Amino acid sequence: MLPPASDVVVVGAGNAALCAALAAAEQVRSVLVLERAPKELSGGNSRFTAGAFRCVYDGVDDLKALMPDLTESEIISSDFGTYTHDNFFDDMGRLTEYRTDPDLCELLVTRSRETMLWMRRKGVRFVPIWGRQAYKVEGKFKFWGGLTVEAWGGGPGLVERLTEIALNNNIAVAYEARALSLIADDDGVKGLVVRYRGRTVEIAAKCVVLAAGGFQANTEMRTRYLGPGWELAKIRGTQFNTGDGIKMALDIGAMPTGNWSGCHAVGWDRNAPEFGDLTVGDGFQKHSYPWGIMLNANGDRFVDEGADFRNYTYAKYGRVILMQPGQFAWQIFDHKIVPMLRDEYRIKRVTKVRADTLEELVQKLEDVDPQRALATIKAYNTAVNTAVKFDPNIKDGRGTTGLAIPKSNWANTIDMPPFEAYAVTCGITFTFGGLKIDTEARVIDTDGRVIPGLQAAGELVGGLFYFNYPGGTGLMAGAVFGKIAGTSAGRRAAQSP
Numbered sequence: 374m375l376p377p378a379s380d381v382v383v384v385g386a387g388n389a390a391l392c393a394a395l396a397a398a399e400q401v402r403s404v405l406v407l408e409r410a411p412k413e414l415s416g417g418n419s420r421f422t423a424g425a426f427r428c429v430y431d432g433v434d435d436l437k438a439l440m441p442d443l444t445e446s447e448i449i450s451s452d453f454g455t456y457t458h459d460n461f462f463d464d465m466g467r468l469t470e471y472r473t474d475p476d477l478c479e480l481l482v483t484r485s486r487e488t489m490l491w492m493r494r495k496g497v498r499f500v501p502i503w504g505r506q507a508y509k510v511e512g513k514f515k516f517w518g519g520l521t522v523e524a525w526g527g528g529p530g531l532v533e534r535l536t537e538i539a540l541n542n543n544i545a546v547a548y549e550a551r552a553l554s555l556i557a558d559d560d561g562v563k564g565l566v567v568r569y570r571g572r573t574v575e576i577a578a579k580c581v582v583l584a585a586g587g588f589q590a591n592t593e594m595r596t597r598y599l600g601p602g603w604e605l606a607k608i609r610g611t612q613f614n615t616g617d618g619i620k621m622a623l624d625i626g627a628m629p630t631g632n633w634s635g636c637h638a639v640g641w642d643r644n645a646p647e648f649g650d651l652t653v654g655d656g657f658q659k660h661s662y663p664w665g666i667m668l669n670a671n672g673d674r675f676v677d678e679g680a681d682f683r684n685y686t687y688a689k690y691g692r693v694i695l696m697q698p699g700q701f702a703w704q705i706f707d708h709k710i711v712p713m714l715r716d717e718y719r720i721k722r723v724t725k726v727r728a729d730t731l732e733e734l735v736q737k738l739e740d741v742d743p744q745r746a747l748a749t750i751k752a753y754n755t756a757v758n759t760a761v762k763f764d765p766n767i768k769d770g771r772g773t774t775g776l777a778i779p780k781s782n783w784a785n786t787i788d789m790p791p792f793e794a795y796a797v798t799c800g801i802t803f804t805f806g807g808l809k810i811d812t813e814a815r816v817i818d819t820d821g822r823v824i825p826g827l828q829a830a831g832e833l834v835g836g837l838f839y840f841n842y843p844g845g846t847g848l849m850a851g852a853v854f855g856k857i858a859g860t861s862a863g864r865r866a867a868q869s870p
């Protein structure tokens with residue numbers, strides 16, 4: 374049975390929601406988490422992640438505070454560098470074309486480190502991302518791209534640990550409990566209507582925190598807001614983020630804000646299922662394209678694969694792939710590069726072909742013009758500036774000359790057999806448009822006033838991301854704003870009669 378009332382009710386049980394619940398529980402006794410999914414599918418997109426968090430650190434001492442298990446030999450064998458406030462601000466500004474909401478961006482950046490430490494104190498463990506974010510050069514792992522830390526056990530480990538900590542803090546978690554609408558009057562939000570295991574019930578609440586994800590898994594909303602073609606994208610993560618939280622807030626007058634036609638979308642296996650599969654997690658993604666080239670159905674390259682580190686291009690290239698004829702592309706690599714491909718290239722469910730000659734390879738690229746593909750690869754090989762040394766740890770400037778679409782870095786010739794190619798389509802991660810919140814994560818209405826008793830955090834908040842996104846920021850934003858939302862909801866609930 375669901376309780377008839379709770380001080381704070383949190384909608385969702387992903388990273389943002391669980392951080393909100395933990396922060397609220399520091400202020401009030403009764404906190405209830407409502408999760409639409411059954412227990413085994415719970416945790417939203419957060420469970421699908423690698424658990425990578427983008428956070429500020431000024432050196433190894435900051436990382437040691439966050440990861441006290443780091444050994445001296447691990448520290449000696451790693452060049453962690455730094456990721457300063459300025460670096461994070463620069464990345465957010467540059468990638469969003471300076472449209473990111475300055476107040477929200479400021480909180481994201483300046484609270485990132487302290488929020489991670491707060492999570493650590495609660496009992497979440499973090500480790501460096503040696504596997505995906507560092508290459509070993511001259512005996513030392515060098516980290517690149519501002520992304521250094523992941524939750525222990527990745528996304529599944531993060532969700533399980535946060536849930537365990539929530540339960541230990543007397544937070545109630547109800548599964549198969551779908552929030553349907555908010556109960557509100559002129560004084561603000563008073564509770565919710567919930568569909569729980571087939572029955573519709575009302576729950577009274579002094580404060581509600583919405584953390585129910587974006588609308589990426591809702592085909593109709595996706596096509597309506599992102600535009601034609603988006604109904605054809607695959608969903609990388611949970612099937613349950615269908616915009617419920619956004620819709621129920623808009624229904625009581627919340628203000629929509631942010632990049633409603635924008636989203637995070639990546640290159641994703643062409644034959645992946647319609648929604649994410651937790652047994653594969655993020656394994657359908659194919660993020661080593663900066664080391665190779667991508668060809669479309671016409672046999673043409675269509676994007677600068679090496680424009681920047683993958684952390685700074687992958688989230689916008691899904692859209693570019695969706696816009697290609699047939700909504701797919703093939704990523705091409707030769708034997709020099711194959712050993713460097715990320716772990717996701719070696720999963721069982723992969724759409725891959727292999728050949729000993731380029732002539733044979735192009736014949737195997739399903740739905741591609743083979744003659745044109747061969748000509749494109751040959752023209753590319755001739756254009757590579759081989760005088761510059763290939764270095765995956767830096768933007769090496771090893772580019773092409775004379776091509777209509779240049780490759781700016783990591784341009785490797787494709788000439789050493791055997792050759793491999795991987796077919797990708799567009800996989801959408803989450804939508805950028807959402808609810809307007811203030812610096813206490815209180816939801817703002819269309820007249821610019823706070824809606825009393827309503828907070829929001831995570832994917833369903835608008836205004837942070839436009840056009841693009843720096844990898845690892847989704848979890849960090851969810852944690853920062855989840856904590857802020859939970860704290861402000863708990864404070865209000867504690868003060869309410």
Ligand SMILES: Cc1cc2nc3c(=O)[nH]c(=O)nc-3n(C[C@H](O)[C@H](O)[C@H](O)COP(=O)(O)OP(=O)(O)OC[C@H]3O[C@@H](n4cnc5c(N)ncnc54)[C@H](O)[C@@H]3O)c2cc1C
Pocket residue numbers: 384385386387388389390407408409410415416417418419420421422423424425426427550551552553584585586587609610611613614615617618649654655802803830831832833844845846847848849851
């Ligand atoms: C494959 C993949 C890999 C990713 N990797 C990373 C990464 O490494 N680092 C990173 O920072 N980001 C990553 N992301 C993005 C990241 O997952 C999201 O930004 C983040 O997890 C969003 O957290 P959230 O709590 O807002 O939403 P979610 O974790 O999606 O949680 C939303 C929850 O709300 C529930 N819900 C929905 N509607 C209702 C309702 N009506 N009632 C009750 N509950 C409801 C859902 O079931 C879900 O549990 C990845 C995403 C995917 C899909």
